[in-house]
Amino acid sequence: MNQVFEELQAALHSAWHRRWLVLAVAWGVCVLGWLAVAMIPNTYESKARVFVQLDDVLSQQIGIANAGKGEIERVRKTLASAVNLEKVVRSTRLGEGVTSPGQMERAVGGLAEKVKVVSTEDNLIEITAQIGQSSLSDAQNAALAQDVVQKMIDIFREENIAGSRGEVAETIVFLDQQLEARKRDLEAAEQRRLAFEAENPELIGGTATLSTRLQQLRTEMRGIDADLAAAQSALAAINGQIAGTPRTLVTAGDGGGARGALMQARSQLAGMQARGLTDNHPDVAALQRQIQLLERQAASEGPNASGSANPAYSSLVAIRAERDANVQALMARKAALQADLTGMMASQADEPAVAAEANRISRDYEVLKTKYDELLQDREEMQLRGQVESERSSFSFEVIDPPTTPRAPAAPNRPILLIGVLILGIGAGIGAAFALGQVRSTFATGAKLERSLGLPLVGTISHTLTDAGRALARKRMKLFAGGCASLVGMCVLLLAVEFVQVGMVG
Structure with a gap:
């Protein structure tokens, strides 16, 4: 120490x-x-705060509520871009003496280091500029800092109000041009498809449609077979009923009505047998004994007995005719379906190149039509958005802290x-x-x-x-x-x- x-x-x-x-x-x-x-040189700083708010009920209703907010965020991020800074340089004293592209690039590069655009909150944007030119006096530098910030505010307002509408109009023009080109392509594809379908009507819609039609024909054929089997069964049943039904009804004479009773008993026996009852069934056995008794009585019955047409028999004959016609119609329909099915299978097997061409034409047409519909929908949405932004958009832009001339140097x-x-x-x-x-x-x-x-x-x-x-x-x-x-x-x-x-x- x-x-x-x-x-x-x-x-x-x-x-x-x-x-x-x-x-x-x-x-x-x-x-x-x-x-x-x-x-x-003294550097003077000028600062301003801007409040921006978007509140449009109609935009929220049609689903473009965040479009304006996203546009404002994009403009905030690009406000300090070279293009916008060049506008600031040309409109302020910074552009004095700038005559060549190289000088402009240096001026823009120097200004980019002195300008800041930040978001302090969701709706607040702060713009700051620091200017210190050795060729200018302190008062001139202070005034120039204020001019730079004011010009940045003007650019921000123009980009959000006029710039957004201009971009919407340019987008609509571009979509119209694309729609016109897609329309011509779609019309050409439709003409090719119509010409091919006129030459090959069985391949309308391509092989996918042909396969679908084959599947439909097979399904319909199975349905026809089931209906035909049911119709044939019904026809057989009505034939059995007709076989057991007498054509005439016998009216008893002086000797009694044994013949009429005999015919009715035989009719009842035929009905039981049609239902599947055997001879061993008690009812069938009793009816057979009654028939034997009535046969002996009918043999002894006098010749004065008379008969009339049986209405039940006539009704059964009419029903049989209707069911027979139904069976014939189903058989004709089955034959027609079988012919169509055979022809389609032959076309699909014998002409693969034509089938492939049908697929290509159908696919190209569907792709063009889908793209055309999407572009048409986008054009309509863009037109609606442009109308909303032009007429109904509630864009609130307010300068809370305007740029003032700084009184003291910042550095x-x-x-x-x-x-x-x-x-x-x-x-x-x-x-x-x-x-x-x-x-x-x-x-x-x-x-x-x-x-x-x-x-x-x-x-x-x-x-x-x-x-x-x-x-x-x-x-x-x-x-x-x-x-x-x-x-x-x-x-x-x-x-x-x-x-x-x-x-x-x-």
Whole structure:
């Protein structure tokens, strides 16, 4: 610790012993530093906040509620693009003297580093611009910063109000052109399909449709077979009923009505047998015994018995004719379906190239028609969107904090820089004196001399001055104090000038 203290004491002694060198270096560094600080132009910052809100009930109803919000977000992200910044450069003083594309690119690149567009909240957008041109005065730089921010606001408004409508109109024109081209292609494909179907009617719709029709014919054939079987069964049943039904009804004469009863009993027996009853059934056996009894009675019955037409028999004959006609119609329908099915299968097997052509024509037509319908739907939605944005869109655009002319520079912090240069100059002077003391072989203290030589130190001789020497020393001290005061006074003067200039902006 004592050694450190001695080193510090030696450094201070060396600096004080060479105080004129410290003052000269401090003056040189400060003058150069203050000149460099003076060459830095003041940068003035102008800031504005914009409130944007979209609230359109009709847009929400038709499903395009987020379209406007997305458009505003896109414009916010591209507001600081090269195209928009070039508009700012051309419409402000930044464009003065810009005559070549290279100069414009440099101007736009420099402005891009000084402009910021950020979203502080969902509906708040903050636009900031920092301008510091060395060729302009402070007041001109402050006014230019305000102009840049104002122009950015104007571009933002134009891009969201007029730009969106222009893009919708351009999109509708493009969709109309695409629809017209698709319409011509669709009409040509339709003509090719009609011509092919006229030559090959069995392949209308392609092989997929042909396969579907074959499947339908097979299904219909199975249905016809089932209906034909049911009709034939019904015809057989009515034939059985007719076989057991007498054509005439016998009316009993003087000898009784045994013949009529016999015919009715035989009819009942035939009905039982038609239902599947065997001779062993009790009812069948009883009816057979009754028939035998009636046969003996009918043999003894007199010849005066008479008969009339049986209406049940006539009705059964009419039903049989109807069912027979139904069977014949089903058989004819089955034959026709079988012929169609055979012809389609032959066409599908014998002409694969024609079937492939049918598939290609049908596929091309369906693809073109689907694309045409999609474009037509997109065109209608875009037209509706354009009408909503033009007539009903509630676009709220409000500048909450308008750009004002800045009164104080945002950068650099010149007072801090001036004071920092002063401290740096003093430090440089002390450092120069200390470095010179290290180069020369001198010892500031007796202890340091004793350690360096390794010999005991007997004593030290103090510096004694005469009256003339003391007067000269006081005079030099006054000059040194004046030099130090002048250096500090120069710094204070520069600070005062800076504050005066800042107060005169605007």
